[in-house]
Amino acid sequence: MVQKEQEWISIPMTVDVPFRFAAGQYLSKFMIEMRDNSKIYAVKCPQCGRVQLPPRIVCAECHVKNDEWVELSHEGTLVAFTIMYLPLTDPTTGKPHEPPFVYGSIRLDGSTSVLDHFVNVEPDMDKIWVGMRCRLVLRPQENRIGDLSDILYFDTLPGQVRPK
Amino acid sequence: MADRVAIVGIAQTKFAPKRVDVSCGEMAYEVIEEVLRQTGLEMKKDIDNAISCSHDIWDGQTISNIGITDVIGGHLRSEEKMALDGSTAVYYGTIGILSGEFDCTLLMAHTKMSQTNRNIVNNDAFDPIYTRLLGFDYTSAAALQVRRYMYKYGITPEQIARVVVKNLGNAKLNPVAHQSGNLTVAEVLSSPLVASPLRKLDIAPDTDGAVAMILASEKRARKITKNPVWIRGIGACYDAHYLGDRDLADVFALQKAAGQAYRMAGIKNPRRQIDVAEVGDDFSYQELLWMEGLGLCERGGAAKMLEAGATEIKGRLPVNPSGGLLGGVPINVYGLNRVAEAALQVMGQAGDHQVKKDVKIAVAQGHSGFCGQHQCVVVLGKE
Numbered sequence: 001m002v003q004k005e006q007e008w009i010s011i012p013m014t015v016d017v018p019f020r021f022a023a024g025q026y027l028s029k030f031m032i033e034m035r036d037n038s039k040i041y042a043v044k045c046p047q048c049g050r051v052q053l054p055p056r057i058v059c060a061e062c063h064v065k066n067d068e069w070v071e072l073s074h075e076g077t078l079v080a081f082t083i084m085y086l087p088l089t090d091p092t093t094g095k096p097h098e099p100p101f102v103y104g105s106i107r108l109d110g111s112t113s114v115l116d117h118f119v120n121v122e123p124d125m126d127k128i129w130v131g132m133r134c135r136l137v138l139r140p141q142e143n144r145i146g147d148l149s150d151i152l153y154f155d156t157l158p159g160q161v162r163p164k
Numbered sequence: 165m166a167d168r169v170a171i172v173g174i175a176q177t178k179f180a181p182k183r184v185d186v187s188c189g190e191m192a193y194e195v196i197e198e199v200l201r202q203t204g205l206e207m208k209k210d211i212d213n214a215i216s217c218s219h220d221i222w223d224g225q226t227i228s229n230i231g232i233t234d235v236i237g238g239h240l241r242s243e244e245k246m247a248l249d250g251s252t253a254v255y256y257g258t259i260g261i262l263s264g265e266f267d268c269t270l271l272m273a274h275t276k277m278s279q280t281n282r283n284i285v286n287n288d289a290f291d292p293i294y295t296r297l298l299g300f301d302y303t304s305a306a307a308l309q310v311r312r313y314m315y316k317y318g319i320t321p322e323q324i325a326r327v328v329v330k331n332l333g334n335a336k337l338n339p340v341a342h343q344s345g346n347l348t349v350a351e352v353l354s355s356p357l358v359a360s361p362l363r364k365l366d367i368a369p370d371t372d373g374a375v376a377m378i379l380a381s382e383k384r385a386r387k388i389t390k391n392p393v394w395i396r397g398i399g400a401c402y403d404a405h406y407l408g409d410r411d412l413a414d415v416f417a418l419q420k421a422a423g424q425a426y427r428m429a430g431i432k433n434p435r436r437q438i439d440v441a442e443v444g445d446d447f448s449y450q451e452l453l454w455m456e457g458l459g460l461c462e463r464g465g466a467a468k469m470l471e472a473g474a475t476e477i478k479g480r481l482p483v484n485p486s487g488g489l490l491g492g493v494p495i496n497v498y499g500l501n502r503v504a505e506a507a508l509q510v511m512g513q514a515g516d517h518q519v520k521k522d523v524k525i526a527v528a529q530g531h532s533g534f535c536g537q538h539q540c541v542v543v544l545g546k547e
Contacts, residue, residue, distance in 0.1 A: 011293055019224040019280050024187030057190050060239035063207040065197070 026055040076108035118153035170385035170392035173203040173378040179342040182278040183372040195376035213266040217273035251499025251530025251540040274374035275494035305534040307359035309412035317464030325352035335487025337516035342492025366448040368489040397543035399424030418457030429543040445488040499530020
């Protein structure tokens with residue numbers, strides 16, 4: 001006799017919770033300076049001198065309040081990267097980033113922390129390496145909206161040769 | 165092993181409908197900075213454990229504490245989160261010190277209710293297969309609970325409205341409360357219906373804010389303050405998740421949690437021995453229900469006590485002299501605020517809402533989940 005196959009029920013559901021996150025004192029200043037004056041600001045710990053991105057209220061190492069702001073260069077050095085083969089989604093737009101694309105961690109000159117963002121480079125292991133010099137590219141001023149998407153990506157500086 | 169644990173410092177933000185000027189971390193730092201200043205303690209030198217209390221779905225971040233480790237001193241150190249009501253952070257922190265592992269523990273609870281939608285967040289607490297599709301939230305579940313309570317014990321809407329009148333009146337005396345007012349029973353009963361019989365004024369409002377507290381072992385506490393508040397007893401207990409498994413007018417989990425805390429504190433007669441209570445009135449009627457669960461009166465007797473004026477600030481057993489949660493305290497912070505307000509009463513530092521009688525023993529109660537599924541009771545005392 002043929003046994004009837006067990007049926008299992010599952011219920012599709014999108015757990016969709018809307019948010020509006022307050023950027024607060026430190027990130028508001030960071031994003032307003034970037035939007036209006038094309039400047040990248042970090043905070044410097046009054047005790048250990050670490051220059052921190054994103055700017056935040058407390059230096060984690062020293063547990064003191066950060067109140068000194070320093071302007072950073074738009075150029076920096078790639079300290080890590082990955083070529084992505086998954087179409088990860090931008091939650092503010094709901095649209096995927098088209099793979100393959102490159103995420104990089106860039107230490108802007110003058111900063112202790114690194115900044116993670118897209119790197120506008122061919123996703124080819126021969127054309128990207130740790131130690132590359134990069135430059136931040138902002139959205140054209142008239143189109144800026146005051147969030148992290150005002151940073152479009154990092155370009156790699158031209159004329160670099162992969163070290164052997 | 166430490167014998168006793170004391171509360172040695174308390175800081176609370178002013179609770180406000182919407183703190184658009186600060187991130188969660190910055191809001192948390194307001195109370196952390198203040199409680200350290202108040203006690204003269206330094207994060208790295210003095211605080212050896214930190215416990216936060218918040219909720220992933222309210223914060224919109226998986227593992228809601230990972231973004232606040234800087235401000236709470238969790239950098240390359242221990243920090244753990246209670247994803248339950250703030251009262252359970254006191255429970256957990258106390259156990260850590262009693263174990264002998266820690267001497268001085270920072271507790272901090274935060275939530276910004278304004279950044280999302282309470283009905284949607286609360287709906288996600290329900291079983292995804294069985295009840296969630298009804299759209300149920302805490303308010304609709306509470307409406308079923310209050311109806312059952314009214315039916316079983318003959319409680320009237322007028323009696324329940326008196327909780328709102330009392331608490332919003334008390335909140336006028338509390339500088340951190342977000343709402344207050346001189347209301348009449350008739351005014352409460354004419355506020356808009358939300359889920360009958362619950363009206364807008366029966367429901368704790370959406371609020372943003374944070375509370376911090378420092379717990380210390382007896383040896384440390386003596387060095388930090390002349391006015392320690394001793395944690396005399398703690399208890400916690402869960403009830404059934406499915407509302408259909410319970411008679412919602414029953415308070416078994418709270419009775420068990422209270423029984424555990426009272427045994428530890430040596431309280432045999434809570435009605436006589438407890439001087440003041442701060443309870444979790446997320447909804448007006450819950451003040452009455454939880455008073456009964458805490459054994460402050462017989463089952464069904466809380467409304468009569470309220471009507472007789474016994475629970476007013478000047479009464480025999482004041483309940484929620486702070487104005488309670490109806491005055492406006494964020495969810496998840498509820499219980500740490502309950503314990504903080506009870507402790508301020510024991511210290512004699514509650515300011516304008518300090519009760520008139522001498523407070524030797526205070527009880528605080530917090531709960532998580534709809535209709536008080538998880539209950540936590542903290543008994544506080546003087547020397």
